[in-house]
Amino acid sequence: SQQGEEDPQALSIQEGENATMNCSYKTSINNLQWYRQNSGRGLVHLILIRSNEREKHSGRLRVTLDTSKKSSSLLITASRAADTASYFCATDASGANSKLTFGKGITLSVRP
Amino acid sequence: DTAVSQTPKYLVTQMGNDKSIKCEQNLGHDTMYWYKQDSKKFLKIMFSYNNKELIINETVPNRFSPKSPDKAHLNLHINSLELGDSAVYFCASTLRGAANEKLFFGSGTQLSVL
Numbered sequence: 001s002q003q004g005e006e007d008p009q010a011l012s013i014q015e016g017e018n019a020t021m022n023c024s025y026k027t028s029i030n031n032l033q034w035y036r037q038n039s040g041r042g043l044v045h046l047i048l049i050r051s052n053e054r055e056k057h058s059g060r061l062r063v064t065l066d067t068s069k070k071s072s073s074l075l076i077t078a079s080r081a082a083d084t085a086s087y088f089c090a091t092d093a094s095g096a097n098s099k100l101t102f103g104k105g106i107t108l109s110v111r112p
Numbered sequence: 113d114t115a116v117s118q119t120p121k122y123l124v125t126q127m128g129n130d131k132s133i134k135c136e137q138n139l140g141h142d143t144m145y146w147y148k149q150d151s152k153k154f155l156k157i158m159f160s161y162n163n164k165e166l167i168i169n170e171t172v173p174n175r176f177s178p179k180s181p182d183k184a185h186l187n188l189h190i191n192s193l194e195l196g197d198s199a200v201y202f203c204a205s206t207l208r209g210a211a212n213e214k215l216f217f218g219s220g221t222q223l224s225v226l
Contacts, residue, residue: 043155105154
């Protein structure tokens with residue numbers, strides 16, 4: 001069954017605004033990753049957060065992880081039109097045979 | 113210089129045909145994967161190979177057969193194509209195959225079965 005569930009499923013914001021996307025999962029994890037997919041392209045890794053970490057930053061990206069709530073959020077600050085893409089969380093479940101399970105993705109549209 | 117390259121980009125074929133998708137990575141990674149992305153963008157792992165050895169084989173019909181001639185290549189052969197096989201297929205690789213490594217994806221092959 002699907003591990004990660006992102007919400008909202010679609011988000012439309014104005015350039016310059018912040019975008020917050022959430023991911024919830026069902027079982028204990030070792031780590032959680034976020035990926036971006038531009039239309040017609042493959043996924044690109046954005047950031048990885050380990051289960052013992054609570055927050056991580058990379059440029060305009062901020063990821064938080066709350067293992068008690070089994071949820072993560074991806075914040076993109078000062079969004080740009082080029083951030084328009086689908087965003088996926090992927091989890092590495094504890095005890096699993098080293099495979100990542102992806103959520104359905106969130107479609108982010110940034111209006112110029 | 114593409115790190116993970118797969119061909120063809122688009123594949124349109126009739127039901128019942130057999131087709132192959134090729135994938136090559138020049139990153140020196142040990143592990144390669146095939147993922148299937150459906151029309152709702154749900155991405156599901158199909159297979160993984162580590163240094164030519166099958167590691168993960170999800171519940172995929174045996175019409176799908178991966179072949180890894182060497183660790184830089186992982187091809188996907190599909191027999192007797194069905195309408196439900198229409199999807200985007202992504203090849204990916206990681207350095208050693210651990211789930212805490214980042215995946216490098218190819219740009220996908222859009223398969224349309226008519």
